[in-house]
Amino acid sequence: MIIFGALALIAVASAVMMIATRNAVHSALFLVVVMASLAVFFLGLWAPFVAMVQVAVYAGAIMVLFLFVIMLLGAEKTGARMLRSWQTPLAIGLAAAVVLLGALLLLNTAPIEVADLPAAEIVMGSAEAIGLALYSVWLFPFEAVSILLLVAMIGAVVMTRDERKKKSA
Amino acid sequence: MSNEGFVTLYPLIIGLSVVLFSLGVLGVLVRRNAIIIFMSVELMLNAANLAFIAFARSFNQIDGQVFVFFVMVVAAAEVAVGLALIVAIFRTKRSINVDDINQLKG
Numbered sequence: 001m002i003i004f005g006a007l008a009l010i011a012v013a014s015a016v017m018m019i020a021t022r023n024a025v026h027s028a029l030f031l032v033v034v035m036a037s038l039a040v041f042f043l044g045l046w047a048p049f050v051a052m053v054q055v056a057v058y059a060g061a062i063m064v065l066f067l068f069v070i071m072l073l074g075a076e077k078t079g080a081r082m083l084r085s086w087q088t089p090l091a092i093g094l095a096a097a098v099v100l101l102g103a104l105l106l107l108n109t110a111p112i113e114v115a116d117l118p119a120a121e122i123v124m125g126s127a128e129a130i131g132l133a134l135y136s137v138w139l140f141p142f143e144a145v146s147i148l149l150l151v152a153m154i155g156a157v158v159m160t161r162d163e164r165k166k167k168s169a
Numbered sequence: 170m171s172n173e174g175f176v177t178l179y180p181l182i183i184g185l186s187v188v189l190f191s192l193g194v195l196g197v198l199v200r201r202n203a204i205i206i207f208m209s210v211e212l213m214l215n216a217a218n219l220a221f222i223a224f225a226r227s228f229n230q231i232d233g234q235v236f237v238f239f240v241m242v243v244a245a246a247e248v249a250v251g252l253a254l255i256v257a258i259f260r261t262k263r264s265i266n267v268d269d270i271n272q273l274k275g
Contacts, residue, residue, distance in 0.1 A: 012189065015192040018192075019195060024202060031212065034189070041185075045226040058244075092195065098194070102187035106180050124231065138235050145239050145243065149242055155249075155253065160253045
């Protein structure tokens with residue numbers, strides 16, 4: 001309970017700081033903190049492999065990409081202008097309403113029985129269990145997202161290509 | 170950490186997921202910097218991942234964890250294309266403030 005409280009506090013506080021801070025680099029670093037605390041949650045929920053991937057892919061690769069673009073554009077100073085005056089309170093009010101609604105729904109739900117872990121050979125959430133599921137039941141979605149990644153990669157290359165070079169050639 | 174992990178706190182974890190998702194929506198609505206808007210979208214995806222993992226544990230099914238991988242792949246693709254778009258827009262307009270991107274406005 002104490003671990004949960006501390007981690008939840010860190011995650012929520014970092015998320016608030018992420019959208020509140022003016023400096024885009026600070027924002028990215030706060031997002032890394034959120035992702036790291038979520039990785040610890042994944043460990044506690046019997047998902048060690050997902051936790052490892054979360055740190056390596058999300059907190060590592062994706063955030064490096066973000067920081068790279070921020071530094072490349074020199075965009076860390078452009079956060080000065082915010083919204084029109086009436087929109088910010090409206091957005092905060094709506095977000096608070098969503099949180100309250102979620103809390104009400106959660107309080108009205110009967111507690112869910114948590115299934116006991118079977119004394120199986122393969123541990124829940126291990127790389128072996130995930131690999132077995134990924135390459136049998138989920139094989140077609142797996143191939144589909146690999147094509148999606150390829151298309152995204154080609155798209156990124158096409159969009160950032162220098163057009164002037166093509167004309168001179 | 171006990172053998173139970175966080176399982177007994179399961180409703181609270183879903184609540185945390187709701188809060189993080191709402192903060193992500195708030196970030197998209199409030200901030201005008203395109204990169205921060207993208208980071209808020211990432212925050213929303215992470216909140217959804219947390220819910221997936223919590224439900225996977227509570228129903229003792231591995232499928233939820235597998236789905237988190239697909240969410241991560243889609244997030245990576247989205248970031249790659251999105252940041253390429255931001256770089257392309259910055260080259261032509263010298264700005265990534267979303268209020269300045271209004272060329273299609275009638």
